[in-house]
Amino acid sequence: MELSDPPWSRREGLAGLVAALGDGASRVVGGAVRDALLGIDAADLDLATIHPPDETMRRLTAAGIRVVPTGLAHGTVTALIASGPVEVTTLRHDVATDGRHAVVAFTDDWQADAGRRDFTINALYADPATGALHDWFGGLPDLAARRVRFIGDPLARIVEDHLRILRFFRFHARFGDAVDADGLAACAARANDLMALSRERIAAELLKLLVAPGAVPVVALMIEHGILLPVLPEIADAAPLARLAAREVAAGVAPDAIRRLAVLVPADAAASVAARLKLSTADRGRLKSATGPLGDDGPRALAYRIGVEGAIDRLLLHGMDVAMLAGWTPPRLPIGGGVLVERGLRKGPAVAATLARIESRWIAEGFPDAVRAGTLADEEVAAALATPSGP
Template identity: 75%
Template sequence: MVLTLDRITAREGFPALIAALGGPACTRLVGGVVRDTLIGLDPADVDLATRLLPDAVLAALKAAGIRAVPTGLAHGTVTAVLPSGPIEVTTLRRDVATDGRHATVAFTDAWAEDAARRDFTMNALYADPENGAIFDYFGGLDDLAARRVRFIGDPYRRIAEDHLRILRFFRFHARFGDAIDADGLDACAARANDLMALSRERIAAELLKLLVAPDAVAVVTLMIARGILRAVLPEIADASPLAALADREAEAGVAPDAIRRLAALLPADAAEPVGARLKLSNEQRRRLAAAHDGPGDEGPRALAYRCGPAIARDRLLLAGRDVTPLADWTPPALPIGGGALVQRGLRKGPAVARVLRGIETAWIAEGFPGAGRVDQLADAAVAAALADTIIDSASTASSGRA
């Protein structure tokens, strides 16, 4: 089998990079770029494996006038910055020691040794960067054709080397798999408690990618049944809300969203603590916590205006409401400010903010009319406020005379 290289070699600077790195005898395409291209996907990243040592890579790129960034020299990685984007170049490696989270590596010039330390057979495919010839050391081509995610070697040992491979196994199956590999599944279930040793950021990164994979619902259902997440996310105990949400997203033509899907899997009172535990960004935590607050009765666009389109979409979909009114709609800005009310005769102070809020409420209720209608609302609101002021003043004066 030969890899079609058109999209890869068309990247500006790529042929010069390969030449600088000694050509196919020294450097090959590896991993996701090979896997994805073989199944007709446009690869997001291009990674290269090379026999050259990191210092030699840096020197070769400098001599070729290619900017090089030493992004991970201890693990053999240099990033070549091309006009068409960055490409990671990593020296062939073998593991010397692993502890489930980190690996100590030694450099090698043997392609098979480098392949042996990778997680799944479909990720251990290499390709000649000039003619596209495939190098397959562990049956990755057959597994890719069968849509089978399979560990290289003993699954228990591979998981002991890097506990994150448990979640990667399910994420890759949700994206590329058909019938799940029984040996891999059993090993993941047996070693699920190993996830407790990982940083919550690494768990979150894998989980969020998994939740938007094509077969996420079935895979999460299986993970719950086999107790995969119980040690680190015991709050996730029922996949049916995720299934319902996925159906609504599909019906509405809304792209899957990881935070929304995570919210579906969590009880309302668990959203905030889980967001903190996973060390999500402030914006992600805000969305997660707000998703279960309900859509209210003002309507989709009023909701989107008040809390933002993302949160509004989350609430509507989780509640089974129509999100069609939000399609291609951006919340407008209120076309009037406090200064315009002062020009109409309102005295500066708290009354301005109060009247402006009333105008905004009426504007939202009327479906966000244009500036002409807002001027009418402002005239009426200011007139009413001034009338109230006159009445209050008269009442105060009358009380003083009494």
């Protein structure tokens, strides 16, 4: 079987990269092959090669291709070609694993390299020149059946790398149909292994899973089998995610991982979950904000106060309409403190307090133009000057 005109075959500079490595010395591997078979243009392109990393670097440099030694201990260098970076990795087999890291040895055995990968659909290789496919573990029929299946014994593969538990569910949410029973049983049996992983790695996999097409049933499956219980016991019900996903579809809003995580986590646990997963400062704030109150001023007033993204999150979580925010950019208050001073207010707290009252009325009236804002300013300045404590 061959790949006919895969998307990556047209990438500028790839032919020169393959030629520099030599005839038959490299193959496209993993996601780029899998996605091409599904008609998807993969973002990343990885090559496997029989050459040790130092020889790979020598050949590419001699061909005028800039190369960066991004992971020499694991045999990986990055070639910078016109169409973007390409990772080139020497064929490997595992010498030792501890569930988090692997010690590898280089080889020239293509099947041995394929055998150390996680799932059959990720162990497909293609000749970059001819498109000829190489499949030692049944990845092609698994891909046709939309089945995510471990290579070899699922329990052994999970012991090698505990992150494969989450990857099993993420790939099933993206590509799967009927779940592989042996893989599911192994993941459930080894769920406690997730506690040995860094929370950053857990977060990265979970956030990718939450925006996959099959996220809702897969999260429900994970909850049913206790997969997340050791590391995220707060996620105990997939029903809120199902409701949110339906609202996103109805509103024409793209799924978002932080928004979906927010609906899965109880509001009073959002801060602790964000800290445990070591989310970025921005994502921590957004996760906490999503579960906040709506207020009484309407969607645009909310968006003005907390931002459009945050308002969409909060409205969808509360089951409210977001149509008023489509394509809307919050305006700026057309009156500043300097205008109030020009109209008679003394610099200081009175200016800030008066400006806040103007802004509140301006928001309540639906963000009127500068003329109306000026009228509001006149009225509030007059009121401030008329008060006994006013300037």
